[in-house]
Amino acid sequence: MAHGEGKQARRFVEATLRGERRPCFGLTEPDAGTNAFAMRTTATRDASDDGAGWRVRGRKTYISGADDAEQMLLVARIDAGDGNKGRAKFILLLVDMTSPGISLQAQPIDVVAPCVQCTVFFDDVFVPDDCVIGDPGSGTGYLFESLNHERVMTSAMACGLGHHVLQKGVEYAKVRAPFGKPIGGYQGIQHALAACKVRLEAARVMTYEAAIAYTEGRERR
Numbered sequence: 001m002a003h004g005e006g007k008q009a010r011r012f013v014e015a016t017l018r019g020e021r022r023p024c025f026g027l028t029e030p031d032a033g034t035n036a037f038a039m040r041t042t043a044t045r046d047a048s049d050d051g052a053g054w055r056v057r058g059r060k061t062y063i064s065g066a067d068d069a070e071q072m073l074l075v076a077r078i079d080a081g082d083g084n085k086g087r088a089k090f091i092l093l094l095v096d097m098t099s100p101g102i103s104l105q106a107q108p109i110d111v112v113a114p115c116v117q118c119t120v121f122f123d124d125v126f127v128p129d130d131c132v133i134g135d136p137g138s139g140t141g142y143l144f145e146s147l148n149h150e151r152v153m154t155s156a157m158a159c160g161l162g163h164h165v166l167q168k169g170v171e172y173a174k175v176r177a178p179f180g181k182p183i184g185g186y187q188g189i190q191h192a193l194a195a196c197k198v199r200l201e202a203a204r205v206m207t208y209e210a211a212i213a214y215t216e217g218r219e220r221r
């Protein structure tokens, strides 16, 4: 939405919001987790039909819901891949998951997740120019901008879950009475619940502050 063209927003984002297209996000690789700069998946200009698009080679791992998605927001490198962060150039591509050359492998994980995690292989996958988000060499900036958005969202989810769990704990402490008196009447229980409340409130204030900073465009990268 921030860097794509209007017709891309209509085709991909609006269709997703209407529930007509399911997306997935392809960033992580086996040797590029926290350090996205180590990614090896590359996009090169298509030599057979100059100016028409890009060819993608590589693989992504831990991709949530790739088996169920019609499109992937893919991050690939278009630089020399020499590991120099200052020279890193990434491209953001909207990839049609039915494109020839894409194959999937479901990945067993220990975490209980609502969708399947997949390794996705790209064998010379063609992506047309109208599926490039913004300027091809500026994907690094776009990427970190979107990760900041995701950080705020993840914090909000964690705060909401924490408050929900605390509320359940308080309700339980009011009714659980193994010796006749509810356990919530004892300071040993009250202090632990109060400590949780203090930390959750601090986390909520931090989350709001991060959301305001993001919305105002402060510290985007």
Ligand SMILES: Cc1cc2nc3c(=O)[nH]c(=O)nc-3n(C[C@H](O)[C@H](O)[C@H](O)COP(=O)(O)OP(=O)(O)OC[C@H]3O[C@@H](n4cnc5c(N)ncnc54)[C@H](O)[C@@H]3O)c2cc1C
Residues within 6 Å of the ligand: 024, 025, 026, 027, 028, 030, 032, 033, 034, 035, 061, 062, 063, 064, 065, 111, 113, 117
């Ligand atoms: C359920 C699930 C769903 C996911 N879905 C997606 C998805 O849809 N799309 C996608 O692209 N990715 C997805 N991921 C991948 C996720 O983004 C990566 O797991 C994450 O980026 C961390 O990478 P890694 O697992 O390789 O950990 P590593 O990079 O190997 O890090 C391992 C640990 O070391 C710590 N660490 C690493 N470097 C340093 C350092 N320099 N200093 C201090 N600590 C350090 C990390 O914080 C981490 O705790 C998913 C992962 C999971 C578990």
